[in-house]
Amino acid sequence: MRLSKAGGPEEAGADRAEGTDGAAAAAARPPGLSRGMVLLLAVTCGVAVGNVYFPQAVSPLVADGLNVSADTAALVVTATQFGYAGGIFLLVPLGDRIPYRTLIVTLLSLTGLGLLGAAAAPGIPPLIAASVLIGVTTVVAQVVAPTAAGLVPEERRGAVAGTLLSGSIGGMLLSRVFGGAVGEWLGWRAPYLMTSVVALLIACVLARALPRSTAPSRQRYPALLAESLRLLRTEPDLRRSGFYQAMIFGGFSALWTGVALLLTGPEYGLGASAVGVLALVNAATMLCTPVAGRQVDRRGSDAVNLVCMVAVLVASAVLFAGGIGGAVGLAALAVGSLLLDVAMQSGTVANQVRIFGLSDEARARLNTAYMTCAYVGGSIGSWLSVQAYGAFGWSGVCGLVALLATLALTRHVAHLRGAGQPVTPS
Template sequence: MKQPCIRHDEQTLSTRLLLLMSITTGVVVANNYYNQPLLGLMAKDFGVSELQISSIPMLTQIGYAFGLFFVVPLGDKLKRKKLILSDFAFIIASLIGMALAKTPFQLKLFSFLIGFTAVIAQLLVPMAAQLASDDKRGRAIGTVMSGLLMGILASRTLSGYIGAHWGWQAIYYIAAIMIALLFFCLVRYLPELHPDFKGSYPSLLRSIITQYRTQANLRLASFRGALDFACFSVFWTTIVFLLEGAPFHMGSDVAGAMGLVGIAGAIVASYVGRLSDRMSKNKLIIIGILIVLISWIVLGFSGKSMIGLIIGAFLLDWGVQSVHITNQAIIFQGNPTARNRINTIYMVWYFIGGSLGTLIGGYIWFYGGWWGTALSGMTLSVLMLLLHVFGRRALPESDKSQ
């Protein structure tokens, strides 16, 4: 049944649609993170070092950043539903290519393509913000983001378990099947949105720069988000190496199970979206950053303690996702016709930060061990706090109220 085309001023976000959008973001974005608990298995399979294979998550995140810049802005120019469904074919092809990779080069190539195609999930976050009423926008963003965050974290548990029992390739075949099934649900229930941008594709990309230059709060949120995701990526890139060594000697299934702890933190963080509708966003961000800093202090002293790692992982995901959700609540206030481009700017910086965090984590782990990793996480947390405090002082008075 053909869905009607909906303009941005028609608020039609039902609970069923919101749930479908939340599940979709989680299933699609999970493709980016299946590789992290499997790095040890991939290294053994291809006969390379942990340092060499640690670039796989970084390439996926770089691919995601490229897709954010070149694909996501099209959501303001093209029909959203058609764009999302068209991309699903490329997602499936990338997943199958990853499973069939025979060389480290092919592995890295398809890792990049998986990230590039998975950006379609980022069309659904501004879509939820666009369909929601003003007094429920934070709740809608929080709900979709909770699905996305649980997809990120559950992906590690799922891939870790499947990799330990059936090999690292199996998860990519399973993911391709899940995407194919989800395609038919979206055909039936996802509405079509009327695009507002009438210019050319080059002018669409140029307008991204205009948005970046003219919105101080967007710039601050972007830099804050980059450091936020760097803190997250440092931990999730290196935890698999820590748990596979002494004194733990655990496989990829146990390393992946740490994602369950992160899910608990993400669930708690999902309520931040509701709080952002009625509480100071500045206070929410400061609280989130302090939780991130405390988590890294706990993790630093837990290199030989599973209980400490569990507590630290819970706090880290809680703090990181609280900052992220509040950032998005800030940037999506007003300017509805440019929300995809605004989201592009924020998420490009977010995943640049994530890729740098992955790179930092791989090198610091190789040369400095777990304490070096923890110190890098603490440093990034302090830098994020300083950036927020001093950056907010430089904002125009009209932006400080957000």
């Protein structure tokens, strides 16, 4: 497929540039992805993505260790996610310019150094600065996804995207368990130190395991950045996919930022490890995303998006009962968070399959625009969650999740009606 163009002289020049990029990409393309390489890349995604999420479990420990309020400590989570959004915009486009082995190994190495800096931070300001650096550089999963999409047939992209996403989900879940448990045992600095070692070790493994490749594009860096913005302006399917994910991922981030405050607060009085245990319940999501990918291949992205948005609304209602406390509340948190997690991740597969079908030559730039929208939404969702929890308690967080899902669903229903598609889940 080709990107939609207006047809003017400037666009014609862009077409010629993309044609050059496409020829270079075809020449640079590796022979394919073996099953073992897909698994290795899935593990790499998990290692990288985990660095964004384990701070959610340790933020209460940071508050105690640095003698700051819980709200202030939660800024570490927000800083990491804002850094991640910035890294997606600034660094992921380099996947169309730099050989992927060089880029992936470099990013993991810089992430390891940032984690070391966070472990040594004497106070909140340097910890927030290190968290931004961690977020900016730990974007390997967003480099891997478009690379893999270009190495498999179109009819299998959903299944492969689901497999890679399962690796990312594993990193998200295990990182929270790891961060909470190790943080309570050895202090909040220990998770940062240990994850730095893991990131550097993985970088060494990939430096030897990944095959060599040449740069798929000859465009200069400023042109790559400008192209991501242009794609967001000119591609309606990219814009709406980015909006869907910004809203749903914003609700997801709001949940996990707020639930750390709820579980460690007076309603439950649990430790930081409880956040990780709750996240571990969502391990079933790893099994669901490949299924969601096959449904996308069979039914299309729009149908899967619709079901996912309705599921997030249902999840927000179930999560509301988490404010009751006790066994009933914990059960509601487990069921509601699992439903929300499955819906968010399945929607991610649907959105990425849609946008990767827009162009064969600019997948990294398409993914840059899309994931920047997603993580800006996630960062805002985390910040709004702290405000909602402070003003209205847990019910405010659940209301925020429902509001964001409603905005996404309203936009999607408008699109389906305009396209003459059914607006009821099937």
